[in-house]
Amino acid sequence: MTTSNNNVTQLSPSGKLEKNCSILITAGPTYEKIDPVRFIGNYSSGKMGIALAEECLNRGFEVYLVLGPVTIQSPIFTHPRLHLTNVESAQQMYEACMDIYPRMNAAILCAAVADFTPETVAPNKIKRKGDELIIRLKPTKDIAAALGRIKTDNQLLIGFALETNDEETNAQDKMKRKNFDFIVLNSLNDKGAGFRHDTNKITIISSNSKTEYPLKDKKECAIDIIDEMQKLLKTC
16 A cells, blocks of 8 residues: 555646645445345445545645445555545444544545444344335434534535435535535436546535536546635645
8 A cells, every 4th residue: 555656647737736735535335234245335436536536646645545345446546645444334434534534634525425324234144034124224423524523723624415406505505514615516417427427517615606517527527626625725
């Protein structure tokens, strides 16, 4: 994890090089176990979060990537300034973020974290019996809200909102509740955006502005997001 590689792209023309600046990025899905072979999950590929991590590395950041279970094998995983923490569940991601964020200048919460997890995990594979199976769920710990509560005046906290209806209203509400400095909205109603795609169509919303972007490659979206973040950085 500490060897260098030559496959990371060059610093984007719009970006400035950040020295001694650390950022936490979450990416990918979480898996919530039902039994040893089954889980509750989602379709997140981790592509957007990994693109954000790569862009931050390009600009000189020390990047702490907390990554859910993904199939992507990226060359950035061996970058000398990339600190990778692999997790599976929402609880594991929560614990990692709570440990890392107090030392960071900023965090971007791009992971698709499960809101609910089974109350109990069966120790053995559940066999098919009868016509239905009822699984009781309990809420997972809210990572964004927890980080928003401990955020200091010298830290940034940036979130994502993937919506299917009332997109802008829901994103603005989430931004306020979680104490985000700005939020990145994308909608499953936009063709070519969201889970699994190499492209995304984002809107960056803050308390006093809204900027809509056309459909772009996720690496280009990462440039737009990090450009916006660097405008607000105070401590590095």
